[in-house]
Amino acid sequence: MDRKAINGLVVLVGVGFGLALSIGPWRTFAEQRSRTERLVQERKRSEAARSEVVRKEARYSTPVGKEANARDYGWKMAGEELADKASK
Numbered sequence: 001m002d003r004k005a006i007n008g009l010v011v012l013v014g015v016g017f018g019l020a021l022s023i024g025p026w027r028t029f030a031e032q033r034s035r036t037e038r039l040v041q042e043r044k045r046s047e048a049a050r051s052e053v054v055r056k057e058a059r060y061s062t063p064v065g066k067e068a069n070a071r072d073y074g075w076k077m078a079g080e081e082l083a084d085k086a087s088k
Contacts, residue, residue: 001009059065 060069
């Protein structure tokens, strides 16, 4: 073999070896990326649920909200008749 062929073979072996060694870091990168995306989605769902709880808490902490909540459950004030029964 001449010198060019040996150099070419060494370069090809080096490139192949480098590619083989780089598979691990790329696989790790892909796993970390998918984990990060999953955690971001989980955080967004958690924040949405928390904001809903804060919104409901703010609504139910006011007198108007408490009354609306009671009426949602069908409760009424003393001496008050529900609209359905009053119209009959």
